[in-house]
Amino acid sequence: xxxxxxxxxxxxxxxxxxxxxxxxxxxxxxxxxxxxxxxxxxxxxxxxxxxxxxxxxxxxxxxxxxxxxxxxxxxxxxxxxxxxxxxxxxxxxxxxxxxxxxxxxxxxxxxxxxxxxxxxxxxxxxxxxxxxxxxxxxxxxxxxxxxxxxxxxxxxxxxxxxxxxxxxxxxxxxxxxxxxxxxxxxxxxxxxxxxxxxxxxxxxxxxxxxxxxxxxxxxxxxxxxxxxxxxxxxxxxxxxxxxxxxxxxxxxxxxxxxxxxxxxxxxxxxxxxxxxxxxxxxxxxxxxxxxxxxxxxxxxxxxxxxxxxxxxxxxxxxxxxxxxxxxxxxxxxxxxxxxxxxxxxxxxxxxxxxxxxxxxxxxxxxxxxxxxxxxxxxxxxxxxxxxxxxxxxxxxxxxxxxxxxxxxxxxxxxxxxxxxxxxxxxxxxxxxxxxxxxxxxxxxxxxxxxxxxxxxxxxxxxxxxxxxxxxxxxxxxxxxxxxxxxxxxxxxxxxxxxxxxxxxxxxxxxxxxxxxxxxxxxxx
Amino acid sequence: xxxxxxxxxxxxxxxxxxxxxxxxxxxxxxxxxxxxxxxxxxxxxxxxxxxxxxxxxxxxxxxxxxxxxxxxxxxxxxxxxxxxxxxxxxxxxxxxxxxxxxxxxxxxxxxxxxxxxxxxxxxxxxxxxxxxxxxxxxxxxxxxxxxxxxxxxxxxxxxxxxxxxxxxxxxxxxxxxxxxxxxxxxxxxxxxxxxxxxxxxxxxxxxxxxxxxxxxxxxxxxxxxxxxxxxxxxxxxxxxxxxxxxxxxxxxxxxxxxxxxxxxxxxxxxxxxxxxxxxxxxxxxxxxxxxxxxxxxxxxxxxxxxxxxxxx
Numbered sequence: 001x002x003x004x005x006x007x008x009x010x011x012x013x014x015x016x017x018x019x020x021x022x023x024x025x026x027x028x029x030x031x032x033x034x035x036x037x038x039x040x041x042x043x044x045x046x047x048x049x050x051x052x053x054x055x056x057x058x059x060x061x062x063x064x065x066x067x068x069x070x071x072x073x074x075x076x077x078x079x080x081x082x083x084x085x086x087x088x089x090x091x092x093x094x095x096x097x098x099x100x101x102x103x104x105x106x107x108x109x110x111x112x113x114x115x116x117x118x119x120x121x122x123x124x125x126x127x128x129x130x131x132x133x134x135x136x137x138x139x140x141x142x143x144x145x146x147x148x149x150x151x152x153x154x155x156x157x158x159x160x161x162x163x164x165x166x167x168x169x170x171x172x173x174x175x176x177x178x179x180x181x182x183x184x185x186x187x188x189x190x191x192x193x194x195x196x197x198x199x200x201x202x203x204x205x206x207x208x209x210x211x212x213x214x215x216x217x218x219x220x221x222x223x224x225x226x227x228x229x230x231x232x233x234x235x236x237x238x239x240x241x242x243x244x245x246x247x248x249x250x251x252x253x254x255x256x257x258x259x260x261x262x263x264x265x266x267x268x269x270x271x272x273x274x275x276x277x278x279x280x281x282x283x284x285x286x287x288x289x290x291x292x293x294x295x296x297x298x299x300x301x302x303x304x305x306x307x308x309x310x311x312x313x314x315x316x317x318x319x320x321x322x323x324x325x326x327x328x329x330x331x332x333x334x335x336x337x338x339x340x341x342x343x344x345x346x347x348x349x350x351x352x353x354x355x356x357x358x359x360x361x362x363x364x365x366x367x368x369x370x371x372x373x374x375x376x377x378x379x380x381x382x383x384x385x386x387x388x389x390x391x392x393x394x395x396x397x398x399x400x401x402x403x404x405x406x407x408x409x410x411x412x413x414x415x416x417x418x419x420x421x422x423x424x425x426x427x428x429x430x431x432x433x434x435x436x437x438x439x440x441x442x443x444x445x446x447x448x449x450x451x452x453x454x455x456x457x458x459x460x461x462x463x464x465x466x467x468x469x470x471x472x473x474x475x476x477x478x479x480x481x482x483x484x485x486x487x488x489x490x491x492x493x494x495x496x497x498x499x500x501x502x503x504x505x506x507x508x509x510x511x512x513x514x515x516x517x518x519x520x521x522x523x524x
Numbered sequence: 525x526x527x528x529x530x531x532x533x534x535x536x537x538x539x540x541x542x543x544x545x546x547x548x549x550x551x552x553x554x555x556x557x558x559x560x561x562x563x564x565x566x567x568x569x570x571x572x573x574x575x576x577x578x579x580x581x582x583x584x585x586x587x588x589x590x591x592x593x594x595x596x597x598x599x600x601x602x603x604x605x606x607x608x609x610x611x612x613x614x615x616x617x618x619x620x621x622x623x624x625x626x627x628x629x630x631x632x633x634x635x636x637x638x639x640x641x642x643x644x645x646x647x648x649x650x651x652x653x654x655x656x657x658x659x660x661x662x663x664x665x666x667x668x669x670x671x672x673x674x675x676x677x678x679x680x681x682x683x684x685x686x687x688x689x690x691x692x693x694x695x696x697x698x699x700x701x702x703x704x705x706x707x708x709x710x711x712x713x714x715x716x717x718x719x720x721x722x723x724x725x726x727x728x729x730x731x732x733x734x735x736x737x738x739x740x741x742x743x744x745x746x747x748x749x750x751x752x753x754x755x756x757x758x759x760x761x762x763x764x765x766x767x768x769x770x771x772x773x774x775x776x777x778x779x780x781x782x783x784x785x786x787x788x789x790x791x792x793x794x795x796x797x798x799x800x801x802x803x804x805x806x807x808x809x810x811x812x813x814x815x816x817x818x819x820x821x822x823x824x825x826x827x828x829x830x831x832x833x834x835x836x
Contacts (some may be wrong), residue, residue, distance in 0.1 A: 009550040015538035026526070027534040275538075275545040276556055281648075282535055282543050289531060 002041030005338025005519055010034040015274045017512065018285075020350035021395040021476055022363065023304045024292055025270070027285075028493055034510040035344065037385070038273060039519030042260035043335050045312015049095070053102050056254060056316040057414045062323030063252055066103065066185070070110035074182040078103060079175075079205060082121040082151075083131050084356035086191045086258055091308040093270075094275040097137035099187045099316070103139065103254070116177055117149040120186075120204025123211065123444070124357065125406050126151040131360070149409070154207040154451065155441045162209075163248050166240040170213035175205040179249055186253040186321075190328045192336070192379075193227040193520060196255045197325035198235065198242035204513050206241075208435050210452060213237055217423045220463045220478060227520055236359035242321060257331040258311040260517035267307070271517055287338035304353045305360055336520040339387065343507035346500055347386035348493075349376045351396040352516055357450065357458070362403040365408050365481045368396050373472065374461030375514065377494070383523040385511050389470040391500040392467035393493070398477040398485075405448055409440050421486035423463040431456045472501040532800040549593045563647050563664065568657040569638065569685070578635060580659055592738040593620065593730055596832070598627040598778075599749030604722070606633065606752055606798040609681045612720045613708050615772055616690035617699045617828070618727035620738060620745065622660055625722060628747040638680050639688045667693050677707075691768070699728030699828025700805055701773060703798045709755070709765035717791060718752035719768055721773030729829040736830035746832045748775040757796050769797050779832045 017036060024066035046052045049242050057066040072434035080096045107115055117136065119127050130233025133141040141149065152175050153159060161179035163172045169224065190196035203211065214237035229235040263270045267288065269281040292300055315331035317324045348389060355363060355371040372394040386392055402411045416430055433454060434440065473496045474482045477489040490496035513519060539545045545553045567573060614625060626634050643664035647653045656662050663676055677687055691704035712719045726745035731738045750771050755764045773795045777786040789795050796804040805827050
């Protein structure tokens with residue numbers, strides 16, 4: 001059994017600590033008395049995954065076994081999480097492939113002919129055929145692509161079905177094929193507590209008309225945090241929508257959870273506690289750090305993007321979504337939850353090279369903001385890691401780089417930030433324009449572009465943090481880029497703390513969230 | 525981009541010459557067990573290794589130790605009654621302690637003596653483990669989860685080896701006497717072998733933590749060997765441990781109070797005895813018992829680093 005997560009008090013014995021900073025990392029000496037929130041050790045993965053998947057399908061929660069739900073002549077749609085999960089992409093075979101193969105074995109045995117597979121990419125960019133093949137495996141890809149293995153298209157009016165409105169007046173519009181199926185089987189990877197559950201179908205197969213009800217500034221500001229579903233307005237909206245969807249089409253969900261084996265063996269020092277680094281780890285750190293620093297940015301990018309995580313699967317649960325998800329969340333908490341006493345004046349985060357929206361792509365400044373003020377800031381349960389009015393210090397170079405194919409609307413959104421960085425203003429004035437822009441829609445549907453509205457959602461993702469924090473500083477951040485985003489840049493931690501002293505004084509309590517691997521701070 | 529020198533400086537910061545960092549205090553509870561499990565030590569207990577070790581100890585180790593310090597050894601006569609395995613227990617505040625004890629004990633005992641060594645320190649690198657094992661006939665002791673190493677210690681006693689153990693669990697940070705762990709007393713009780721208390725004074729002053737060689741000027745050190753103690757039939761292990769602590773504290777106090785004065789202080793129960801990890805000075809120079817934990821940190825180190833009296 002691995003060790004639980006814990007909070008380190010930095011003392012004179014503490015060696016410099018590892019800090020991610022985009023496509024790089026460094027060692028940083030934190031001031032004495034700083035606290036460092038470490039995730040639990042990586043849990044062992046399930047040894048016989050095939051048997052675990054089969055057991056989950058045969059003994060589901062709140063549902064009949066899957067075999068009993070399958071029958072000849074039925075319309076079966078298998079939906080799976082897209083390439084935004086997990087991070088980094090897991091070493092093949094992907095767990096989705098292994099689940100889908102067993103579902104298809106059962107469907108074949110039951111004589112089901114009408115089967116389609118849909119990637120639940122929502123307003124994300126479409127997955128390329130190679131990415132689809134990597135996710136579902138060669139055998140499934142060959143059998144179903146392209147006709148019956150495809151991406152969800154949230155802008156195809158003929159393939160969307162409006163199922164009604166929730167009691168809160170929220171439109172529920174999802175993929176027609178799924179809505180008109182006799183059974184939807186959803187294959188999920190729950191990497192963080194925000195994933196899975198009601199979110200899967202209600203978001204993954206939805207259209208803009210539906211998503212705008214929860215992907216907005218008001219909801220995000222009342223999702224505290226969005227990694228704590230019971231206290232997340234966003235998840236409450238998902239639940240209402242999922243209830244409505246459940247009244248139209250039966251959903252059998254299979255949720256999987258992963259351990260914290262985030263990096264391959266060559267990078268194992270990234271996942272070990274620094275005082276436990278042996279000479280191999282130190283040599284590895286030095287070799288990788290120097291090579292990484294000396295590499296061209298193109299080569300560096302390629303190497304990081306080709307990194308595959310040797311994840312182990314810690315849990316497979318299947319059945320009715322509402323019955324399954326509590327088990328899934330418990331498994332996520334076992335792997336990621338660390339108790340923290342009290343909030344800090346300053347929170348420090350080292351932002352890695354990857355987020356859900358730059359897989360095989362570029363982490364542009366808006367995605368950096370979303371990763372830092374959205375995902376990392378919200379890695380808490382109870383209270384934020386940093387107090388109201390405190391300061392967040394992020395490590396990321398934040399180069400002003402964009403992927404022209406994947407993120408065209410982000411480039412235009414970045415220009416808007418010169419006018420205002422206020423999420424409400426941006427939402428009110430520009431969201432609809434970007435969301436309905438025919439060119440962005442065309443690129444989303446026919447190319448590999450994120451939807452026109454997607455950069456707005458990323459900005460809203462940080463709305464709660466922006467409202468909560470007194471200052472945001474990026475160590476090593478490009479000065480003009482950080483200024484454009486409304487933040488400040490510092491060349492070192494000492495400089496950042498100097499800048500922060502105007503907000504939190506000269507002797508602040510500092511907490512550093514040591515991630516990745518994933519850690520969810522349970523702040524008491 | 526930072527320079528290689530800067531990277532190395534950061535990487536080396538807080539690490540010793542073997543690249544090991546000390547476990548931060550708040551992380552101790554979750555420290556990984558490091559029991560030197562993978563390093564075999566049986567070879568060091570063969571006859572050939574014993575011959576080589578005796579030559580090294582008598583030809584190199586003792587002459588070097590005695591040339592760099594001025595050891596005064598008391599109580600060798602108590603060892604005449606020791607026949608067969610015994611557990612030698614001593615206070616520990618310096619890497620000088622083991623060479624001094626090995627030099628102070630008669631060859632008939634050292635030739636049959638194995639030394640418990642911290643697995644997380646001496647068995648972290650194979651080169652260091654090999655040298656230590658050969659020179660001192662050490663075996664790994666896991667200081668945090670001692671079950672496995674305790675069984676190795678028991679096996680060694682079964683094989684007829686005497687053991688030298690430091691029941692404080694490591695070198696004292698401030699040079700004071702700290703509480704004894706139960707392991708040594710338990711071993712004596714389980715194997716029905718005597719414990720021989722030893723007190724070392726002056727080694728903290730001569731070569732404290734962080735130094736790799738004694739201070740210049742041949743600092744004076746004393747090695748006081750006490751009477752062997754056996755657990756009584758009606759005595760519990762914790763009580764026996766207390767008796768061992770008291771025996772070492774009494775020997776420690778001899779430098780300040782003299783032999784009889786220390787005996788009187790022990791009989792009057794006026795020696796300060798340690799409990800747990802906080803250290804105490806069994807006596808002060810003036811003969812007044814003083815709890816180290818009530819003293820300012822600088823005073824604790826000041827007193828502990830005071831050289832033993834010349835006339836003792």
